[in-house]
Amino acid sequence: MRLPSPITLGLAGLALLCGGAAVAQDIYSCVDARGRTITADRPIPECSDRTQRELSRNGLLKRQIGPSLTAHEQAAQDEKDRQAAEIRAREAEDKRRDRALLLRYPTRAVHDQERTAALLQIDEVIKASIKRRGELADQRKAIASELEFYAKDLSRAPASLKRRLEENEGSVAVQQKFIADQEQEKKRVNLRFDEELAKLKQLWPMVSPPIRPGASASKVGKN
16 A cells, blocks of 8 residues: 655645645645745745646645746747737638538539639620620721711711710720720639649548449448
């Protein structure tokens, strides 16, 4: 049978001397700057600059309390803790995004299919804008034909005709800008899918291969 150590007996005796209410309290112990061993039922001010031991009422070590920090040290520690928390939050968010990406694109084929669909949708919009631009070109020809009557002095042309010409030129400029914006959107879409694909190429090998259609449960289990 293992007998309690002298320090354990001494700490237990201290707890008994402090009365019944103190029996349930933890005990703090440290060696101060003078080399004295101090025990108390709460953190010891004389040892604020050194490590203290927190013991259970049975004399067992629960934890060690580090020395108190200066205001500058505490600020530095708080900043270190904040940065560590930000890193953990970013890592958690990255993992969440990775899971969402895998759920959306379990295979290369699914990813390629969505890229194609996104680009086709933009192409349809561009096609409609090009058609509208052609209609505006036909309108411009009709306006130009009417302006031939006033070729010698355009100032005599009716205000309504001039307004139609300005509106036509403005509409053409709008369509040209819209088409250019859509071409830029195609580049952005391709860039997004390229970045996703690079990430997915890293993630796909980390997950189990998808179950092939028609594979029986018994075959899957054996694999």
